[in-house]
Amino acid sequence: MEELKAKVEESHGRINAVRQEIGKVLVGQTKLVDGLLMGLFTRGHILIEGVPGLAKTSAVKAVADAVDAAFKRIQFTPDLLPADLVGTEIYRPQSADFVTRKGPLFRNIILADEINRAPSKVQSALLEAMQERQVTIGDQTFALPDPFLVLATQNPIEQEGTYPLPEAQVDRFMFKLLVDYPSKSEEKEIMRRVGFENPEEVRPVITPADLSATFDLIHSxxxxxxxxxxxxxxxxxxxxxxxxxxxxxxxxxxxxxxxxxxxxxxxxxxxxxxxxxxxxxxxxxxxxxxxxxxxxxxxxxxxxxxxxxxxxxxxxxxxxxxxx
Missing domain, CATH: 1.10.8.80 (Magnesium chelatase subunit I, C-Terminal domain)
Incomplete structure (x- = not known):
């Protein structure tokens, strides 16, 4: 237990560094940040729900920027196709064969912005990626990078042009985090940073290897x-x-x-x-x-x-x- 305690104390230096970087662009929202960190360290997908303007996307991007890993934001829309996520096979007439072009899911951290705006075919393609951490293109199956994490956002008040997420997919999210309005003091600080100053840049302070080590530590x-x-x-x-x-x-x-x-x-x-x-x-x-x-x-x-x-x-x- 003493050895485990020493490892936990040592790892908290990295956690504080991540918090500090996120704090450059995010004011308050402590519970949201804690949830994102837990998802990051346990490889658990997260669904974030809140009305527009509460910095859901900014929070996810700040977490991704603090990790030295591949990040991709995907804006989900009603006309999105499964191939827009996983990739597709392209025919090359010169050589009369097909070449596989991988889609944006082949990243470590995926921001699925307004995930409930995409139809069921897209959700089915994402379902395999979330559960099996692999995708199928044609008759080939490709493993996704490790770690692979989906951080999805959705708006609870606007129903037009949205599709309810399948229960099987919802169940694969480790957390569902609810984002609320900031306090008056926090909102004043937000106004000062965004309206009167140039925002600071978030630097990567943790690597995928650190995430894997923390994952093993949490299991202990x-x-x-x-x-x-x-x-x-x-x-x-x-x-x-x-x-x-x-x-x-x-x-x-x-x-x-x-x-x-x-x-x-x-x-x-x-x-x-x-x-x-x-x-x-x-x-x-x-x-x-x-x-x-x-x-x-x-x-x-x-x-x-x-x-x-x-x-x-x-x-x-x-x-x-x-x-x-």
Missing amino acids: IYMDEKLRDYIVDLVCATRQPGEVDGDLAAWIRFGASPRATIFLSLAARAWAFLQGRTYVTPQDVKQIAPDVLRHRIIASYEAEAEDITTDTIIERLFERVEVP
């Missing part, structure tokens, strides 16, 4: 067997809500998949790591669970009629499931 964070049972109890309670609370049974139509259990255990260790600890506490699980579960629980029609959100359902779960 200690989690007690009772906490593992607690995570399983939480997730299973979303599938059999009637066993813990009568209201929950009426509010939940479908519960979370086993992928939620995997991601929640990994996210809790990542959160403990960000706090500089070598072990996970029940509070770590509670802190990160809403971001892992909110897009995996499908509320019932009764809950929607009563304006009960999935975050409210998760709060009730915490009240009903016994903490170790």
